[in-house]
Amino acid sequence: MEVIAIVPAYNEEPRIADVLDVLTHIDYFTGIYVVDDGSIDDTSMVANRYDVxxxxxxxxxxxxxxxxxVLDMTDGDYYLFFDADLIGLTKSHVDALIEPLIRSEDIVMSVGTFKAGSKVSVNLAQKYFSILNGQRCLKGCFAKQLPSLSWTRFGVEVFMSKYADIKHYKVCYPVLYNLTHYRKEEKLGFKKGFLYRLQMYKEILYTYMVYKKYI
Ligand SMILES: Nc1nc2c(ncn2[C@@H]2O[C@H](COP(=O)(O)OP(=O)(O)OP(=O)(O)O)[C@@H](O)[C@H]2O)c(=O)[nH]1
Ligand SMILES: [Mg+2]
Structure with missing residues (x-):
């Protein structure tokens, strides 16, 4: 069985090691793929220190x-997606994403929901808009059936969820306690981070408006 982890990363040199430290110790992954998407920092160099x-x-x-x-070059039975800037990732979060799919014939995708625990608090967007959450597991048959994601940019999660919706596929939302991530303002400073956030919202909104054309 092929179980593949995908970590999209853009300028995550200071943060990606914490995520790869966890993923590379999970024995059921048959492949871990980091996609350094034209970063201008040393994201690739950090990733290359790991068996990925x-x-x-x-x-x-x-x-x-x-x-x-990664979808184009692999043939996974399960694909797990993790942002490169997670704080507090553990194996139990990974298990919580894949287990419902292994147990159920019908569920094609799990979408993680961040929830505050004793260790972290989560912001409102994380709590109420889990459709945007990047921590997911997809069955291979669903992932391979998706129309191309290449145009979606930050709308990729919305597109996956809307596609499942339109096809009436079953999705579940496991809660991921004590998991959170760095926000753009923390990574880039308030002004740059906020402008980048506006750009992200624009891309998400665009996907909402046009996704039907691509399905
Ligand atoms: N490969 C690739 N990864 C990206 C790109 N943009 C963002 N990412 C990665 O996708 C993940 C989520 O991106 P973030 O910018 O943290 O977005 P977010 O967590 O949804 O948003 P905020 O917390 O609100 O800032 C991180 O691992 C990023 O490195 C990109 O253009 N290419
Ligand atoms: Mg983030």
Whole structure:
């Protein structure tokens, strides 16, 4: 059985090691793919210290295109997706994403929901818009059936969820306690981070508006 982890990463040099430290100790992964999407920092160099396949796009093509690159070159039974900037990732989070799919014939995708625990608090967007959460597991048959994700950029999660919706496929939302991530403002400073956030919302909104054309 092929169980593949995909970590899209754009300028995550200071943060990606914490995620790869956990993923590379999970014995059921048959492949871990980091897609460094034209980062201008040393994301690839950090990833290369681990037993993972690092793919580098020479220019930034967006999160959706990064994921598509790996889907095109692999044939997984399960695909697990993790952001490269997670704080507090453990094996139990990974298990919580894949187990419902292994147990159920019908469920094609799990979408993680961040929930505050004793260790972390989560912000409102994380709590109420789990459709945007990047921590997911997809059955291979569903992942391979998806129309191309290459155009979606930050809309990739919305597109996956809307596609499942339209096809009336079953999705579940396991709660991931004590898991959170760095926000753009923390990574880039308030002004740059906020402008980048607006750009992300624009891409998500665009996907909401046009996704039907691509299905
Ligand atoms: N490959 C690739 N990965 C990206 C790109 N943009 C973002 N990512 C990765 O996708 C994940 C989520 O991106 P973030 O910018 O943290 O977005 P977010 O966590 O949804 O948003 P905030 O917490 O609100 O800032 C991280 O691992 C990023 O490195 C991109 O253009 N290409
Ligand atoms: Mg983030």
């Amino acid at each position: 396949t690092t793919i580098r796009h020479s220019q930034n093509l967006g999160k959706g295109a990064a994921i598509q690159t």
